[in-house]
Amino acid sequence: MKRSDINYLVRSARQCFQDHGWALPPDPRWDLTDFGLGDWRKSGLVLVNLAEEPEYCEKLMYAQKGMTTPAHTHLKKKEDIICRWGRLAVTVWPAHPDRAGDGSFTIPVNHRVETVHAGSTIILEAGCRVTLVPGIYHEFRPVSDECIIGEVSTANDDLNDNFFVDPDIGRYPGIEEDAPAQIRLISEGRQ
């Protein structure tokens, strides 16, 4: 990713969080990715790691319309994906999409167990959440122009516990230094 695009996305996320009352901690732990695919407008996500403890994790995330977090699963992490502001589409599969068929399975949406089909898209309005147990594949993208997304989970391990359907995906971006850095990402070694 270009450093200028990272700067732009951090600025946009900060503005959106501020406009909608989501205060950031001092010195936020920014994580930002184009999933190594080179086109953040299509595959991209801005994350702030709010809490990363051995027992639990909390993230605040931001995306613009068009920016998809591509289909992936976790083998250890259980997480709630929450629409904090805007509207979020979450597509879910009970197994790898190539092997999931279109069979039905159950998934908690706002704590109510719903029956959906492999590849169903759940629309989350602000305040709503879906609970993803390990092994459930998921992909999400804003339906609104911008979206603030929450994640509350068990332990997070972005290096070892992200399993993407697309084998070309790398979790962290390569960075092209075309502008001065306004912040450093956790993938750049900041603590």
Ligand SMILES: O=C(CO)[C@@H](O)[C@H](O)CO
């Ligand atoms: O788990 C999620 C989203 O489901 C994020 O925390 C990961 O960082 C994406 O790779």
